[in-house]
Structures are given as C-alpha cells and as structure tokens.
Amino acid sequence: MNSKLQIVNSLSRKKEIFEPSVPGHVGMYVCGPTVYSDVHLGNVRTFISFDVVYRYLVHLGFKVRYVRNITDVGHLVGDIDEGEDKIAKKARLENLEPMEIVQKYANGFHDVMNIFNAIPPSIEPTATGHLIEQIEMVQRIIDNGYGYEVGGNVYFDVLKFDKDHPYGKLSGRILEDLQSGSRDLDGQSDKRNSLDFALWKKAEKGHLMRWNSPWGLGFPGWHLECSVMSTKYLGTSFDIHGGGMDLKFPHHDCEIAQSVAADGADPVRYWMHTNMLTVNGQKMSKSANNSFLPHELISGDHPLLTQGYSPMTIRFFMLQSHYASELDFSNEALQASEKGFQRLMNALEAVESLDVSKAKGTDAEENKQLNDLIDAVYDELNDDFNTAKAIARLFDLSKKINSYKEGVIDIAGVSAESLERLQKEFHAVIVHVLGLKKESGGDTKVAAGLMELILEMRKDARGRKDYDTSDKIRDVLQELNIVIKDGKEGTSWSMN
Ligand code: AMP
Numbered sequence: 002m003n004s005k006l007q008i009v010n011s012l013s014r015k016k017e018i019f020e021p022s023v024p025g026h027v028g029m030y031v032c033g034p035t036v037y038s039d040v041h042l043g044n045v046r047t048f049i050s051f052d053v054v055y056r057y058l059v060h061l062g063f064k065v066r067y068v069r070n071i072t073d074v075g076h077l078v079g080d081i082d083e084g085e086d087k088i089a090k091k092a093r094l095e096n097l098e099p100m101e102i103v104q105k106y107a108n109g110f111h112d113v114m115n116i117f118n119a120i121p122p123s124i125e126p127t128a129t130g131h132l133i134e135q136i137e138m139v140q141r142i143i144d145n146g147y148g149y150e151v152g153g154n155v156y157f158d159v160l161k162f163d164k165d166h167p168y169g170k171l172s173g174r175i176l177e178d179l180q181s182g183s184r185d186l187d188g189q190s191d192k193r194n195s196l197d198f199a200l201w202k203k204a205e206k207g208h209l210m211r212w213n214s215p216w217g218l219g220f221p222g223w224h225l226e227c228s229v230m231s232t233k234y235l236g237t238s239f240d241i242h243g244g245g246m247d248l249k250f251p252h253h254d255c256e257i258a259q260s261v262a263a264d265g266a267d268p269v270r271y272w273m274h275t276n277m278l279t280v281n282g283q284k285m286s287k288s289a290n291n292s293f294l295p296h297e298l299i300s301g302d303h304p305l306l307t308q309g310y311s312p313m314t315i316r317f318f319m320l321q322s323h324y325a326s327e328l329d330f331s332n333e334a335l336q337a338s339e340k341g342f343q344r345l346m347n348a349l350e351a352v353e354s355l356d357v358s359k360a361k362g363t364d365a366e367e368n369k370q371l372n373d374l375i376d377a378v379y380d381e382l383n384d385d386f387n388t389a390k391a392i393a394r395l396f397d398l399s400k401k402i403n404s405y406k407e408g409v410i411d412i413a414g415v416s417a418e419s420l421e422r423l424q425k426e427f428h429a430v431i432v433h434v435l436g437l438k439k440e441s442g443g444d445t446k447v448a449a450g451l452m453e454l455i456l457e458m459r460k461d462a463r464g465r466k467d468y469d470t471s472d473k474i475r476d477v478l479q480e481l482n483i484v485i486k487d488g489k490e491g492t493s494w495s496m497n
C-alpha cells in the first residue's frame with residue numbers, strides 16, 4: 002500500500018495528509034454525551050465513527066491518547082444560554098440528586114458502548130471534576146480582555162474577539178450575518194451583545210448545581226468544559242477534535258474562541274465532524290421524538306421497526322456509510338446489512354480455514370491481484386477513514402476467498418506469504434479496525450453474548466435500584482419468549 006492517511010479537515014474544508022505534531026503520537030478529543038437521558042442511536046453513530054478512527058490510528062501504530070468527556074453540568078435546555086440545566090431539570094422531574102442522574106445515564110452510556118463493541122477512551126473527564134480549571138480559564142479570558150462580568154455572570158465578548166481573530170471560522174459563519182440574524186437584547190439579558198456567550202452563569206436561587214467562584218456562586222457555561230479538558234490532557238494545540246456536525250456552531254467555534262482568547266493558541270489541528278443519523282430524512286433526536294433506544298432496536302419493539310437487529314448488524318450498517326455522509330435509518334437497509342454482515346463473517350471463517358501449505362506462488366498475476374485487493378482496503382481507510390468503501394473492498398476480497406475455498410481459483414497460484422497476509426489483514430481490518438465480531442444466535446434471534454450483556458445491564462440496574470429499567474428488560478425478554486430466573490448462582494435464561 003502506498004497511500005498515506007488523509008483527513009478531511011472541517012476547518013480548512015480540504016483533505017489533508019495527517020501528520021501528528023509529535024511523530025508517532027496522536028492526541029484526540031471527542032465531545033461526549035450529556036448524561037441526562039439514555040443515548041439514542043444517533044449518538045451511537047457518532048461514537049462508533051470515532052471508535053473506528055481511534056482503532057485505525059492504533060492499528061497504524063500510533064500511540065493515541067483518546068479523551069472523551071462526560072457533560073454533567075452546564076448544558077442548558079435548548080443549547081442556549083438561558084434556561085434550565087438539562088441534568089438539573091431531569092433531577093427535579095425524577096426527584097433525584099443531579100449526581101444520581103449523572104451516574105445512572107453515564108452507566109447506561111457505558112453499557113451501550115460496550116454492547117456496540119466500542120473501546121473506552123484513555124481518559125473520560127467530567128465537567129464537574131474540572132471546576133477549578135474552568136474558573137482559571139475564565140479568569141485568563143477576562144485578564145486578556147475578552148471576557149466581562151456583569152452581576153455574577155461572565156460573558157465572552159464576541160465583537161472584541163472578532164476584531165483580533167475571526168469568530169465563526171469553523172462553521173463559516175460571518176459576524177455581520179450572525180448579527181443581522183440575531184435578536185435584539187430585549188432588556189432580559191445583561192450581555193453587551195446578543196452574540197456574546199456565557200462563560201460562567203450566576204446560580205439563581207434554588208439552582209442545584211453551583212460552585213464558589215471569584216464572581217459568586219454559579220456554574221460554568223457549556224462550551225468551557227471542552228476547551229479546558231481537551232487542552233489539559235492534550236496540550237494547548239492538539240491533533241484531532243471530533244464531534245457531530247451539529248456541534249460545529251456554536252459549540253466548537255466557541256471552543257476555538259475560548260482557547261485563542263485564554264492561551265493565544267488555535268487549539269485543534271484537524272477538526273472532524275460526523276454527519277447525522279436521520280429517520281425519514283429528519284435528524285434523530287430526543288426532541289424530535291424519532292429516536293430509537295438500543296433495547297428497542299434489539300427487541301424490534303418500536304413502531305418504526307419490523308424486526309429486531311443485533312448490535313453487530315447495527316454497527317455494520319453504520320460503517321457501511323462514510324462518517325461524513327448522512328445516514329438514513331430504514332428497515333430495508335438494516336435487513337440488507339444483516340445479510341451483508343453475515344456474508345462477511347462467513348468469509349472471515351472461510352479465510353481462516355484456507356490451507357497455507359497449498360499456496361505455492363505459481364501464478365504471478367493472481368498473486369498480484371490478491372495483494373492489490375488487500376492494498377485497496379487500506380487505501381480506502383486512508384482516504385478519510387472511508388469505511389463504506391473499505392467494506393466494499395472487503396467484499397471483493399470475500400469473493401476471492403470463496404473462490405479459493407471452492408477451488409474456482411487454484412490457491413496454488415498465490416504465494417504462502419500472500420495468503421498469510423490475506424488471513425492476517427482480513428481479520429485485522431474486520432475485527433480490530435471495524436470492531437466487528439461474530440455473534441452466535443441462529444434461530445433464537447438473540448445472540449448468547451448479547452444475553453450475557455443484557456443480564457449484566459439488568460444486574461447493574463437492580464444494583465442501583467433502578468427497577469423501572471430492570472423490569473423493562475425482563476418484560477421485553479418475556480415478549481421474546483425468553484424467561485430469566487434469578488438464583489443463588491446468578492441469573493440464568495431459557496427459551497420458553
Ligand atoms: P449530546 O449528548 O446531545 O451532546 O450528543 C452527543 C453526540 O452525539 C454529539 O457529538 C452529537 O453531535 C451527536 N449526535 C446527536 N444526534 C445525532 C444524530 N442524529 N446523528 C449523529 N450524531 C448525533
């Protein structure tokens with residue numbers, strides 16, 4: 002393979018050869034979930050996309066420090082500066098401590114990532130664990146003249162910043178356009194300009210999540226945590242920053258502004274943005290009421306689903322599109338993915354059964370063809386992590402594998418070295434880079450490994466006295482005619 006890894010940088014809007022600032026090492030930050038409710042499959046798509054980015058970088062031999070945060074304070078309803086904190090609101094509705102909400106949904110998020118075979122990040126920092134650093138960053142921004150305090154709130158002065166540095170360059174927003182599109186301050190806000198965003202918010206009476214600061218009791222603005230935690234663990238200028246494209250503006254443009262204002266450094270060398278998972282063309286989101294939860298997908302218990310699908314089918318379905326393309330959720334596409342995934346797994350079994358002692362290297366042309374096909378898989382992955390095209394190349398290889406297996410092409414033609422390369426790389430790309438694994442299951446519909454995970458999730462739920470979830474799991478399983486029994490030795494299951 003001759004190609005080098007190239008990444009479409011959302012900042013330059015160009016495909017660039019990837020060269021980390023420290024050779025051999027990569028620093029990567031991905032915006033994690035706000036843990037106030039169950040993650041839906043749209044969130045899962047974004048996290049699976051970056052799981053593959055991480056896996057591929059590791060596969061190429063880079064030492065990767067992968068940081069993905071947990072947002073547990075400061076993200077307000079409507080993603081704006083006014084309104085209730087999403088987590089505090091949920092805590093109020095469920096009559097729980099905000100930290101109980103955070104724990105419950107962070108656990109749920111980890112369970113889901115586990116089900117979809119995503120590797121945990123190297124560091125998973127939380128916003129509430131970095132209050133001191135956030136306060137310090139706000140102070141640096143004020144000291145450098147880009148932030149101002151009014152009555153316990155601290156705002157970022159966008160107009161002042163834009164005079165020295167372009168604001169909105171990631172999303173391509175121009176300040177004049179933003180200004181004409183923004184509403185006038187109606188006397189409700191103490192901002193100098195409606196474009197200014199909150200760095201620190203004063204806690205109103207009764208606000209549950211609040212900390213002491215030089216500006217009084219309050220809590221940090223949403224954009225601040227990512228600037229603080231990315232640069233704390235990866236340095237003031239680091240290699241890759243990822244997130245869904247809905248975060249480009251304002252979240253990521255504000256991150257750039259904050260870092261430049263506080264530390265004088267453009268924080269990110271390669272920005273990467275995933276496209277949205279849609280349902281009938283509309284972005285999947287909690288607020289649009291069109292989101293699927295993982296357990297609904299597994300059981301098929303959702304008005305938009307005609308059957309259940311296994312986690313690896315879903316993962317495969319997601320990787321069959323490039324991360325930067327929109328992906329629409331449909332039963333037909335999933336059914337096709339179910340078959341495709343099975344074909345690929347069959348080829349993986351077949352390749353492992355090929356007999357290397359029969360490979361003699363008698364046909365130079367056949368030998369070259371095979372090696373070219375293997376190279377092609379890597380060329381696609383090097384082309385901005387194009388998993389869609391890489392999977393197409395894996396299917397080309399699957400055809401070859403089946404021809405060798407069935408004797409349609411004489412395996413003696415290829416050299417032992419090439420055949421071993423095929424076995425090694427075919428396995429590595431499918432299992433280590435794409436993160437796909439075999440699922441048992443057959444006619445029971447539910448894979449044995451999956452059952453183990455579901456029972457683990459139920460145990461976790463019961464452990465934290467979340468009986469709603471544990472009962473739901475039992476009920477859904479019952480609908481699938483799966484009976485679970487709690488005994489001294491743990492929980493067992495059987496088909497009715
Ligand atoms: P949130 O918890 O809302 O901050 O979202 C966590 C991550 O999921 C962010 O990177 C979002 O951009 C991403 N995300 C949210 N909805 C979707 C969707 N429908 N498709 C793909 N990614 C999404």
Ligand code: ZN
Pocket residue numbers: 031032033227244252
């Ligand atoms: Zn973020």
